[in-house]
Every structure is written in structure tokens, then in C-alpha cells.
Amino acid sequence: MENNFDVIIIGGGPGGYVCAIRAAQLGLKTACIESRGTLGGTCLNVGCIPSKSLLNLSETYHKAQKDFNAQGIEFTGLKLNLDKMMANKNKSVQVLTKGIEFLFKKNKVTYIKGKGVLFSKNDVVVYEGEKKTSYKSKNIVIATGSGPSSLPGMETDEKNIVSSTGALALKEVPKNFIVIGGGYIGLEMGSVWSRLGSNVTVLEYLDHITPGMDKEISSEFMKILIKQGFKFKLNSKVISVNNKGDQVEVTFTNNETAKEEKILADKVLVSVGRKPYTEGLNLTKMGIKKDKQGRIDVNEKLQTSINNIYAIGDVIKGPMLAHKAEEEGIAVAEIIAGQAGHVNYDIIPGVIYTSPEVAVVGKTEEQLKKENINYKVGKFPFLANSRAKVNNETDGFVKILADKKTDRVLGVHMIGPHTGDMIAEMALAMEFGASAEDIARTCHAHPTHTEAVKEAALAVDKRAIHF
Numbered sequence: 001m002e003n004n005f006d007v008i009i010i011g012g013g014p015g016g017y018v019c020a021i022r023a024a025q026l027g028l029k030t031a032c033i034e035s036r037g038t039l040g041g042t043c044l045n046v047g048c049i050p051s052k053s054l055l056n057l058s059e060t061y062h063k064a065q066k067d068f069n070a071q072g073i074e075f076t077g078l079k080l081n082l083d084k085m086m087a088n089k090n091k092s093v094q095v096l097t098k099g100i101e102f103l104f105k106k107n108k109v110t111y112i113k114g115k116g117v118l119f120s121k122n123d124v125v126v127y128e129g130e131k132k133t134s135y136k137s138k139n140i141v142i143a144t145g146s147g148p149s150s151l152p153g154m155e156t157d158e159k160n161i162v163s164s165t166g167a168l169a170l171k172e173v174p175k176n177f178i179v180i181g182g183g184y185i186g187l188e189m190g191s192v193w194s195r196l197g198s199n200v201t202v203l204e205y206l207d208h209i210t211p212g213m214d215k216e217i218s219s220e221f222m223k224i225l226i227k228q229g230f231k232f233k234l235n236s237k238v239i240s241v242n243n244k245g246d247q248v249e250v251t252f253t254n255n256e257t258a259k260e261e262k263i264l265a266d267k268v269l270v271s272v273g274r275k276p277y278t279e280g281l282n283l284t285k286m287g288i289k290k291d292k293q294g295r296i297d298v299n300e301k302l303q304t305s306i307n308n309i310y311a312i313g314d315v316i317k318g319p320m321l322a323h324k325a326e327e328e329g330i331a332v333a334e335i336i337a338g339q340a341g342h343v344n345y346d347i348i349p350g351v352i353y354t355s356p357e358v359a360v361v362g363k364t365e366e367q368l369k370k371e372n373i374n375y376k377v378g379k380f381p382f383l384a385n386s387r388a389k390v391n392n393e394t395d396g397f398v399k400i401l402a403d404k405k406t407d408r409v410l411g412v413h414m415i416g417p418h419t420g421d422m423i424a425e426m427a428l429a430m431e432f433g434a435s436a437e438d439i440a441r442t443c444h445a446h447p448t449h450t451e452a453v454k455e456a457a458l459a460v461d462k463r464a465i466h467f
Contacts, residue, residue, distance in 0.1 A: 005031045007336055008124050008137035010116040010281070013041020015313030015325030016143030017100050022333035024107040031135065032109055033116035033126055039100040040093075041145050043322040046165040049096060051185075052353055053089040054168065054192045059355050062195035067392065080196060082172065089168070118282045121306050139308050139336050142281065142296060143329065146274040146314035153240040154180065154270045160248045161241055164189060167269045173197045174266035178250055180238050182209035184352050186271035187225070191354045193267075194229055201231040201263065203238055203252055210352070214364040214413040216399065221358055221415055224395050233261075241268055276315040291317070301341075302332050310336075324348050347430050351420040356382075356396045359423035362411030362430055365401060374404035378436060378460030380452045382416040384467040387447040393417035398456040400426075400436055407435035407460070418449050425453060436460035 007023045009016045012034030020032040038045055064078055104111050112135070114128030124135045148163035150156060158166035167189045173196045179186040182204035194200040202209070209225075209232070210218045222232060235255040242249050248268045253260050276295050283290065289297040289305045296304055296311040304311050310332045313325030327348070331341030352358040368375045381397040382388040396416030402409050412426040429439055439457035444450050458464045 003133070003135045005029045005110070005135065005137040007031070007139045007141065007333070008033065008116070008135060009141040009143055009329075010118075010124065011041065011143035011145055011313075012036070012039040012100070012111075013143060013145045013313065013325065014043050014322035015145075015329040016041065016141070017104070017329075018326045019141055019143060019312065019329030019333050020109045021103055021107050022330045023336065024109045026333060026337040026339070028333070028337060030109050031112055031137070032104070033112045033114060033124065035113075035115040037113065038097040039104070039111070040097045041322075042147075044096055044100075045093060046168060048322055050089045050093055050168050051164070051188055051192070053092050054085070055188060055353050055355075057085050057088065058192045058195040071392070080173070082170075082196070086169065115280070117280065118286050118288075118309070121286075121308055139310070141329075141332055142278075142304070142309065142311040142315055143313050143325070144277045144281065144315055145325075146320055147277050148270070149273045149275045150270055151238070151272055154238060154272070155241075156270055157243070160243055160266070161268050161270065163270060167193075167267075170267060175199065176201070176265040176267075178203065178248070178263060178265040178268045179271055180241070180250070180268065181271035181273070182206070182232070182234075183211065183271060183273065184350075186269060188353055189269055189271065190230065191225075191228075199231070200229070201233065201265070203233050203236045203250070205235070205237055205255070207234050209234075210358070212364075213350075213358070213360060214399070214411070215366060217358060217360070217413045217415050220396065221352075221354075224356065224415070225354070241270065274314065274320050278315055293317075301335050302328060318345060319348060319350065321348065321350065344431065347427050349423045349427050351423065353420060356393065356416045357414075357418065357420045359414045359419035360412070361423055361427045362409070363401060364411060364413070368401060368410060373410070375410060376402050376404050376407075376436070376460050378402070378456045378458065378464070380455035380459055380464055380467055382449070382452055384455075385447075385449060385452045387449050387451070388417055390447070391417065398422075398452045400439075400453075400456045400460055402436040402460050407437055409434055409436055409439070412453075414452075416449070416452070422450055422453060425450065 006028035007030045009020050009032045012032050020030050023030040114126040116124050126133045156163045164185050177193045177198040177200050179190045179202045182202050190200045236252045239251045247264045250263050296315050302310045312328035314320045327343045331343050334341030349361040378400045383394040399413045401411040436457045444454040455464045
């Protein structure tokens with residue numbers, strides 16, 4: 001009986017471990033299988049958390065180097081100790097992974113180390129080295145996450161040609177650092193190494209960075225990054241990436257002119273997206289259907305083609321974001337327990353943790369035009385926000401898109417200081433169906449960055465006070 005469960009979750013990342021805790025809270029006998037050796041998945045071990053540690057530390061170092069003197073904070077002898085910075089990052093990760101183990105014990109979740117493989121709709125076999133153990137469960141949740149994608153001619157060695165994992169663990173600051181791919185991960189990692197002293201060049205296949213983002217925000221973001229020292233080569237198709245002694249040679253062509261170029265760099269980050277991790281789970285033999293991108297097909301209740309087997313997070317469609325996986329994990333646990341679990345996919349915020357931060361929720365202007373929805377726009381720059389002004393953080397703006405007839409907020413796009421935190425207000429407002437007028441008439445504390453949200457809401461009806 002000890003190997004029999006109500007729910008077994010395969011994968012201990014943000015979706016999996018949250019699902020396990022919620023299922024246990026609801027009185028279900030729950031187990032979570034994880035092959036990494038530590039809980040937290042990519043996000044906690046080699047993704048969101050360590051990258052945010054380095055983004056924070058590198059920003060502090062950069063400010064100390066470039067800004068503090070002009071602000072009246074003078075000192076001598078500033079130097080970078082990269083080993084100590086990496087140790088600080090690693091300690092944070094270790095503390096947080098142990099924290100999840102504590103939460104498992106607290107909630108009576110059985111933590112099983114090893115690789116889980118499906119053998120029937122109720123049977124999972126776990127392989128740990130030579131050891132093989134069978135488990136039975138009434139319900140199974142696949143939460144195995146994703147891994148970095150690559151392209152032909154761009155294989156990573158995690159030394160000179162790195163994925164995001166390798167970019168988080170470089171032993172020294174590269175003089176020249178090339179990022180292939182102008183998405184969230186590439187620009188965050190480029191920011192870290194740029195602040196620490198690297199010359200960063202971004203190669204992007206499209207004619208703009210951050211694909212899928214509101215074009216006005218994307219354009220402003222690129223201008224700010226260029227001001228910070230980034231170089232961009234857009235419309236560039238990478239042909240090959242090859243080690244040449246101590247350096248790496250990247251060959252690419254321009255999509256418009258077909259002209260071939262070569263660049264040498266000390267390190268190259270291949271950041272061209274992520275792919276669902278579904279290999280070795282026995283999905284094909286089980287008859288669990290996948291789409292053309294290799295993602296598992298699920299219905300509105302997150303059930304696969306076998307109704308007691310569910311899938312969540314990066315292995316199914318939708319943005320590959322930790323908080324999206326967490327919402328799905330909670331929804332699945334509640335559905336299994338007979339409750340009405342639900343995820344509102346229209347209101348999932350996205351954040352790029354550069355400086356300034358970029359934060360978005362809801363529809364872009366391009367989407368609204370494509371869907372023939374009439375809308376109004378309200379914008380307010382941080383240059384006119386008193387808190388941003390006194391903090392010397394004046395880049396960027398808040399942009400609110402509201403339905404022209406009903407005034408309901410349809411999308412919010414921000415670039416500026418602390419927008420990763422500020423976007424939560426707008427996600428909550430949209431969840432409750434707020435209008436721009438509702439936000440404009442809500443009192444915001446002064447002086448705060450969030451006043452820019454109130455002013456942008458006022459600007460929807462052309463009545464901003466401070467701009």
C-alpha cells in the first residue's frame with residue numbers, strides 16, 4: 001500500500017511541486033518524482049532564480065561603477081569578485097531547493113528521487129541508477145518541463161558555446177559575448193555580462209527583438225539597450241557556430257541582402273527558445289497524443305488523451321513561464337479533488353528582468369488590430385513620475401489599452417523601474433474586469449512608481465495631470 005497513491009506527479013519544477021503541495025492540502029495521498037536530485041526544476045536550479053540573483057548583483061555593481069559617484073557616494077577600490085558573486089547565487093538556489101523539501105515534509109508529500117516512466121494509466125516505474133521501483137496511482141500528472149532548444153550548426157558545449165545553463169556559470173567575464181536570439185532569456189543574460197564588462201552583440205532572425213511583445217515597447221526596449229552598450233544585428237540567420245581555439249566564430253547571413261558575415265567572440269550564448277521535455281516517458285506507447293511542436297495535447301481540464309493522466313507547464317501549449325505552470329498545477333490538483341480548477345490564460349503576466357524591467361499582460365496593439373477590436377490608448381512616461389525622477393530611473397513608460405466602447409482594460413505594457421512588481425496591480429484589475437476609469441479613480445500613494453499607472457489610466461481619456 002505504501003507505493004499506492006491518489007496522485008503521482010512526474011517532475012518537481014514550479015508546476016509539479018506546487019501541484020503536489022496543493023493536492024496534499026486537499027487530502028490526496030501524493031508523491032512527486034524528480035530526476036535532477038534537487039527540487040525546483042529549471043526555474044529554481046538553472047533558470048529564473050539564479051539569473052535574477054546575477055541580474056540583481058550585476059546591476060548593483062554597475063550602479064556602483066557608473067552612477068554612485070555622481071550621486072554623492074564616493075569610494076575607491078571597487079572590484080568584481082566573480083567567484084564570490086557565483087557562490088552567493090549558488091547559496092540562494094540551495095536554500096530555496098531545501099525550502100521546497102521542507103514544504104513537502106510539512107504537507108506530507110512523498111518525494112521520490114529518480115526518473116519516472118509511464119507503464120500504464122495507473123503504473124509509474126522510477127529508475128534511480130540500477131534501482132527500479134514500481135508505483136501505482138489513481139491519477140498521474142506530467143510536469144517534466146522543458147530544455148534549451150538548439151538549431152543545426154549550433155550545438156552547445158557549455159564551455160565556449162553555452163545555453164542559458166552555461167551562461168549562469170561562466171568562470172570569467174568574456175571580453176566579447178554574442179547572444180543568438182533576442183528573446184527574454186538572451187537579453188537578460190546579455191544584460192548580466194554587459195554590466196560586468198562584456199561587449200554584447202545580439203543576433204536576431206526577425207527584424208525586431210522580443211517576438212510577440214507590443215511593438216512600441218519592443219522598439220523602446222531596444223533603444224534603451226543600445227544606449228546601455230548592446231549591439232544588435234537584426235534580420236540575421238545564423239549558419240554555424242564553431243570553436244576556433246580560444247574563441248568562437250559565428251557565421252550568419254542577412255535575410256534581406258543574403259550577405260554573409262563572420263564574428264569572433266570569447267563566449268556565445270545560444271538562446272533560441274525551449275522545447276518540451278517529453279522523451280523517455282513512454283508517451284507514444286501509451287497513446288498520449290502530441291502536437292507538431294512535440295507538446296502534449298490536453299483539454300480544458302488539462303487531461304491528456306488518457307483521462308486520468310494530466311499534463312501541465314512547459315510540456316503543453318502556452319507561454320513557458322513558471323507562474324503559468326504553477327497556476328496549472330493548482331488547477332489540476334483541484335480538478336482531481338473534484339473542485340472547479342481553472343486558469344485564465346488571457347491574464348498571465350510576462351516580465352523581462354533587465355534594467356529597466358519590461359512587464360506585460362493581456363493583448364498587444366497588434367493583436368487588437370488583427371482582431372478588429374476598437375481600442376483607446378493611455379500612455380505616461382516615467383520621466384514625468386516624481387519617484388522615478390529622484391531615483392534617476394526615468395527610462396520607459398506605462399501604456400494601457402482599453403476597449404473604446406466599454407473602457408474595459410484589454411492589455412497593459414510597461415517598460416521602466418520595478419514594472420515586474422507593478423504589473424500585478426493590472427493583472428488583478430483585469431481579472432476583475434476593471435475599466436481604465438476604475439484605475440484612474442483609485443488613489444495611488446505618492447510618491448511611487450505606481451502613480452504612472454494611474455496617470456496612464458487617466459491618459460486613456462486624455463486627462464493625465466502631470467504630462
